[in-house]
Each structure stands twice: as structure tokens, then as C-alpha cells.
Amino acid sequence: AFYVTQQARQSDEGPLPYRYAPLLLASTSFLPCQAARPFESDGRSMHRHLHLVSKKPLMLGHDCIPFAIYSYYIKEPTLQVERPYTPLTMLSRNDACSLDMLIKRYADGELSRYLHRLRPNAPVYVRGPEVTWQLPSHATMPDEIVMMVGGTCVAASHQLLSNVLDTRDPATSPKLTVWYAATSLDALQAVPDMVRYMKQYPEQVQLRLLTYVQPQACLWMHKSDGSTQLHGLVAFGHAGLCMNWWWMA
Numbered sequence: 736a737f738y739v740t741q742q743a744r745q746s747d748e749g750p751l752p753y754r755y756a757p758l759l760l761a762s763t764s765f766l767p768c769q770a771a772r773p774f775e776s777d778g779r780s781m782h783r784h785l786h787l788v789s790k791k792p793l794m795l796g797h798d799c800i801p802f803a804i805y806s807y808y809i810k811e812p813t814l815q816v817e818r819p820y821t822p823l824t825m826l827s828r829n830d831a832c833s834l835d836m837l838i839k840r841y842a843d844g845e846l847s848r849y850l851h852r853l854r855p856n857a858p859v860y861v862r863g864p865e866v867t868w869q870l871p872s873h874a875t876m877p878d879e880i881v882m883m884v885g886g887t888c889v890a891a892s893h894q895l896l897s898n899v900l901d902t903r904d905p906a907t908s909p910k911l912t913v914w915y916a917a918t919s920l921d922a923l924q925a926v927p928d929m930v931r932y933m934k935q936y937p938e939q940v941q942l943r944l945l946t947y948v949q950p951q952a953c954l955w956m957h958k959s960d961g962s963t964q965l966h967g968l969v970a971f972g973h974a975g976l977c978m979n980w981w982w983m984a
């Protein structure tokens with residue numbers, strides 16, 4: 736409540752863990768495509784990608800730790816509530832002024848519905864980053880880090896993969912394994928990026944997908960050694976509309 740109500744602590748100098756600052760919502764889109772839009776009305780979970788932009792580079796506010804997951808708090812300006820959200824990338828961003836987030840809408844959720852209502856150019860009040868998790872500094876480097884994530888928590892595992900693999904020598908990194916569970920394919924929004932890491936660093940990255948609702952079409956690639964490899968997934972919704980698709984190759 737302290738952070739949310741302290742209007743005087745908001746600043747144009749950019750957000751810090753103890754200070755809110757307005758970022759601009761540069762763009763917002765359904766993921767992975769607009770074809771998902773018809774599903775908004777029937778109560779299915781929906782995901783939006785938010786691209787937030789700051790006037791000044793976003794400062795970490797403390798040491799940069801690759802084996803860590805960072806999050807930002809966003810507040811609803813008319814209600815005194817704030818919730819944490821995890822940027823998809825943090826230390827490896829090309830643009831230090833921007834944050835990309837994956838937001839799931841809860842039908843009765845305050846902050847997530849607010850974020851889904853926002854349109855481009857709206858100000859979004861943000862404070863952070865806060866360290867959500869970090870490898871303790873005294874810990875010896877593990878051989879493997881296993882992340883068991885569900886739904887939008889995939890943002891956290893995506894960020895850790897990018898923090899580690901995009902900022903340091905992958906050969907010296909522990910193996911990173913992601914077990915990713917989602918009720919339906921609609922929630923598997925970060926799959927293409929995770930597959931990209933897996934293909935780029937096959938020795939370091941393992942990805943296991945678990946869904947209750949199976950894809951309606953699987954595209955298999957026949958390899959020269961006679962085996963098959965999952966190439967893409969397609970899910971169709973009402974009226975045969977393509978709801979989601981991913982190419983693994």
C-alpha cells in the first residue's frame with residue numbers, strides 16, 4: 736500500500752524498486768495472432784503481449800546477476816493495488832528503454848483486466864526491478880537448473896534462459912531444463928522462443944511440454960535417419976479459425 740499510494744514518489748526519471756514511474760504502452764497485441772481475438776468473449780484465458788517504453792534507460796538499481804529472475808510491479812491507478820509481472824527478457828535486451836511482457840487476463844482479476852483494456856500510448860505505472868529469484872551468491876554453480884513452470888510463469892523461465900544464454904558463454908552455463916505445463920495450447924505463447932534456444936544450444940537447453948488439450952494438428956518432419964521430429968503445431972477454434980500455430984523449425 737505504501738508504494739501504491741505515494742504519488743509524490745512517482746518520477747519521470749524512470750522506475751526504481753521503491754519508485755513508480757510512467758512507461759508508455761508502445762504496442763499491445765494478442766499472442767500469437769489476431770485470430771485468437773474471437774476467444775475473448777467465451778471466458779477462455781487470453782494472453783496479451785505488452786511492449787512498454789521508458790523515456791530513459793531502465794536501471795537495474797543493483798548488481799546485474801545473470802542467474803536471477805527480475806520482475807516489475809504495475810499498479811492500477813484508480814485502485815490501490817499492484818501486481819508483479821516478469822519481463823520476457825531483462826539483461827539481454829537490445830533496447831534498455833523497453834520491457835516486453837506476457838499478460839494473462841483473469842476474468843475476475845483487477846490488474847490483468849486493466850492491462851488488457853489499455854490501448855497504445857496509455858501510461859503504465861511501473862516500479863522495479865525486484866529480484867524474484869537468484870542463485871545464492873555463496874552457492875556452487877549447479878550442473879543443471881530445472882524449472883517447472885505453468886501458464887504465464889513461462890515468462891520467468893524465458894527470462895532466465897535469455898539472462899544466462901544471451902549474456903555469457905553458454906558452454907560454461909549449467910544445463911537449463913524447462914518443464915512447461917499448460918491447460919491448453921492457448922497458453923503456450925512462448926514456445927517458439929524456447930524452441931529457438933533449444934535448437935541453438937542443444938547441449939544446454941531441454942524443453943518438455945505438457946498440455947491437457949492436445950493440438951488438433953501436428954506437423955511432423957521426416958528426418959533422413961528415418962525418425963520423425965515435431966515440426967509445428969496448429970490449433971483451430973470456433974468456425975475453423977486458426978487459433979494458434981507454432982513452427983518448431
Ligand SMILES: Cc1cc2nc3c(=O)[nH]c(=O)nc-3n(C[C@H](O)[C@H](O)[C@H](O)COP(=O)(O)OP(=O)(O)OC[C@H]3O[C@@H](n4cnc5c(N)ncnc54)[C@H](O)[C@@H]3O)c2cc1C
Binds near residue numbers: 867
Ligand atoms: C513474481 C511474480 C511474477 C509474475 N509474472 C506474471 C507475468 O509475467 N504475467 C502474468 O500474466 N502474471 C504474472 N504474475 C501473476 C500476477 O502478478 C497477478 O497475480 C495476475 O495478473 C492476477 O492479478 P489480477 O489483479 O488480475 O487478479 P486478482 O484480482 O489478484 O485475482 C486473481 C484471482 O484470485 C481470486 N481472488 C482475488 N482475491 C481473492 C480473495 N480474497 N480470496 C480468494 N480468491 C481471491 C480472483 O477471483 C481471481 O480468480 C506474476 C506473479 C508473481 C508473484
